[in-house]
Amino acid sequence: MxxxxxxxxxxxxxxxxxxxxxxxxxxxxxxxxxxxxxxxxxxxxxxxxxxxxxxxxxxxxxxxxxxxxxxxxxxxxxxxxxxxxxxxxxxxxxxxxxxxxxxxxxxxxxxxxxxxxxxxxxxxxxxxxxxxxxxxxxxxxxxxxxxxxxxxxxxxxxxxxxxxxxxxxxxxxxxxxxxxxxxxxxxxxxxxxxxxxxxxxSIRAAETVKYCCNNFHAVKITFANETARLCEALGVDPFQVMDLVCRDRSLNISPAYLKPGFAFGGSCLPKDLRATMHLAKTRDVELPMLGSVLQSNRVHADRAIAKVLASGRRRVGMIGLSFKTGTDDLRESPLVLLAEQFIGKGLSLLVYDPEVHLSRLIGANRRFIESHLPHIASLMRADIESVIAESDVLVVGINDAGTLEAVARHARADQLVIDLVKLPQREALRGQVEGLCW
Ligand SMILES: NC(=O)c1ccc[n+]([C@@H]2O[C@H](COP(=O)([O-])OP(=O)(O)OC[C@H]3O[C@@H](n4cnc5c(N)ncnc54)[C@H](O)[C@@H]3O)[C@@H](O)[C@H]2O)c1
CATH class of the missing domain: 3.40.50.720 (NAD(P)-binding Rossmann-like Domain)
Incomplete structure (x- = not known):
């Protein structure tokens, strides 16, 4: 040529x-x-x-x-x-x-x-x-x-x-x-x-992917270097630690955790990040990137709250409450944060989660929900149909097949559906679907 x-x-x-x-x-x-x-x-x-x-x-x-x-x-x-x-x-x-x-x-x-x-x-x-x-x-x-x-x-x-x-x-x-x-x-x-x-x-995706790749490389280098600074203060060999991190090809060096979605939560990531930051503070180690992760996560959750408030609709139905599909763990679930915010703003709220049965919650999980949503029992329904029927805006935060099928079956054309899970077949759903950032 x-x-x-x-x-x-x-x-x-x-x-x-x-x-x-x-x-x-x-x-x-x-x-x-x-x-x-x-x-x-x-x-x-x-x-x-x-x-x-x-x-x-x-x-x-x-x-x-x-x-x-x-x-x-x-x-x-x-x-x-x-x-x-x-x-x-x-x-x-x-x-x-x-x-x-x-x-x-x-x-x-x-x-x-x-x-x-x-x-x-x-x-x-x-x-x-x-x-x-x-x-x-x-x-x-x-x-x-x-x-x-x-x-x-x-x-x-x-x-x-x-x-x-x-x-x-x-x-x-x-x-x-x-x-x-x-x-x-x-x-x-x-x-x-x-x-x-x-x-x-598309031309736009090709332009964007170049920035994403370079930003990802910069984040990876900074992650390794912040880890090394903390390791030094702890008397741990940073090369050994990062080598071990890289040996996990299933959760670490893999597509895991690299799909856009809702904010993270649960009983491990937020708590361990906070402990890491506290440890760094006590050793005078600065970790600006890791230190901003929880804040970024909060910005992401706030986006869902803002979308519901901006809709002007006052009857909210939350589909999902636990921090991850398929579990009843409510600790530090960003969906619990959403529920708290909706109640605080005076919206009426109903919640459905197929895995969360209040009578079966025990230990730290129970204490967490009792302190954050003391009236949760009056908000939870055992059937998804009534939550959908009595809401003007649905917030879909879990994506097990049965639940999504029920949403597709019962959602009404006049309903707004805020999609936090990247709903499959979104166009087939009745209602006006709005993705979190997609
Ligand atoms: N350097 C890398 O490793 C790398 C990798 C991937 C992408 N890029 C991107 O590729 C682009 C080029 O990077 P680079 O490092 O080769 O840049 P460079 O600065 O080494 O070279 C750019 C060249 O363009 C010439 N130039 C400027 N105006 C011109 C004109 N009107 N007509 C003809 N030539 C002109 C300059 O004289 C210079 O020789 C940048 O957008 C960069 O971000 C660079």
Missing amino acids: RISIFGLGYVGAVSLACLARDGHQVIGSDIDQAKLELIRSGRTPVVEEGMVDLMASVAASGRVTVTTDTARAVHGSDLSLICVGTPSAANGSQDQSAVLRLTEALGRAMREKREPHVFVFRSTLVPGTVEEVLTPILERESGKTRGVDFDVCFQPEFLREGSSIRDYDRPPFTVVGARSEAGAARLKELFGHLPCEFIVT
Whole structure:
């Protein structure tokens, strides 16, 4: 394929070298003349393992040319990879000046081009940029239409500096955000051979996943480092501890606990987090990330409360009270917090939970509910039908099949259903369903 690459920093230069190695004709473009000179003479503009040899060999192959002329690069290629920098501005926002300026030039170049073209943005871009900002610029400057005269895709780059050639050849996955099959198909020709999944999604999801991955990496590093600071104060080897943490591939290093849902609760996580924070305080160890987890959890629960209050409906039916489906443990259940708040705001409340039988609650579980919801007995019903029948807004907080079936059977068209569990077949449900944040 004939490919133009704009921005020859870490991402662009490595892509140029690898694509030329794989037999493609590549035109590199950058505003920095010094980088172009280096590439033209077979030298690498970035310090990366393997790049010295690779650049020398692809330059000798004759498949690499360089130019500062944007139009020439667009006209001489079928597909463009846009890899210019998108650094932080002083206020933390993304400085998009380079990509905006370049996109205007790409659009102007497209005005004169008769053949179709695919523009693939690979720079990290805040979600919405490609569809709301860059595509309109391309259409305005070219006088042409996306999906007719040219295609636009977003393909996040996952390579890491220091191992970028290896990462280019073995990415965790290839994610392509595309509005048309044609654009995605061209990228499959280029990257479909890589030993990983090739996933086509919406442009916005592709833009977002890049941020999520980097944020997740940052959270993981900070978690390991906060753990290490606490371990040091406790005289425990942090490497041993984190190694053990990572050996659990079922709950720790796995998709477990990584699905959006309602706030956490129960008899372990909140209590152990609090104990950890207390321990850290007594040892003068600062753990800002772990210290903010309970607060974030509370913000999540508050969102459900706000949705019910905003509805203006005063008869609330809660489906579920325990902290997790399939248990009767009410200790620190966020659903109990919701019930407390609804009562405090003067709403009328009825509760159904198939696992919670007040007469059978014992020990700490019983004491917890008696102190938080002393009148719980008058609010609980043994049948879900009457809770649904006597409510204007339903809050669904558990998701066992029998309960969800009953909700689907009895919910009325005039009811608001606040979904805390990501209800399956939500569209089949009577009533107006509102997800917590989905
Ligand atoms: N560095 C990484 O490991 C990495 C990994 C994944 C994603 N990314 C993302 O990829 C993008 C590029 O990152 P990078 O580290 O390669 O950046 P970089 O700063 O090393 O390189 C950017 C290049 O773009 C050039 N440029 C600026 N304006 C231009 C224009 N109008 N026309 C042509 N070239 C222009 C600059 O001269 C520079 O050479 C960023 O959005 C970054 O967030 C980087």
